[in-house]
Amino acid sequence: MKMFVEPADIYLYMDIVDIRKSINGLIVVVEQDMNLKPFRDALFVFCNKKRDKVKILYWDKTGFALWYKRLEKHRFKWPVDANLKQMHMSEQQLQWLLSGYDVIGHQPLHYNASGL
Known part of the structure; x- marks a missing residue:
């Protein structure tokens, strides 16, 4: 996900949230x-x-932004x-999550020429 910021940390809130919250x-x-x-x-x-x-919330030095x-x-x-109430994650894990992969225990796929 390309954003206007490059955050030092990414926190995933483990519980559900009312998505109507702004x-x-x-x-x-x-x-x-x-x-x-x-x-x-x-x-x-x-x-x-x-x-x-x-929803992803962040402060971009001039105000809050919501994705x-x-x-x-x-x-x-x-x-x-x-x-856990929250989970610290890497940018790669966030990319996996947004792309539909399981963030925990995700293993990259490896293919070989024989297709096995």
Whole structure:
């Protein structure tokens, strides 16, 4: 995902969120549920209950921006861990998530000439 910022950190909120929340509502989730500062150099990634919509909140030094993606037929492979409230992830893991791959335990595909 190309953005106007290159964040130092990416945080995935593990629980579901009401996707109708806009910037102010998601800032409250970052501050109260994630115990993080929303003005930091980071992306905050949220998903709805059906796992077909994602919102990404970030501060771009002049204001907050909100990125939104809705899948038409599939669901995001959202990681689940009852012990974690949030997950720190790499930019590559975010790319995998947005492309439909499982972020946890994702292994790249390797092909050889014989097709095996």
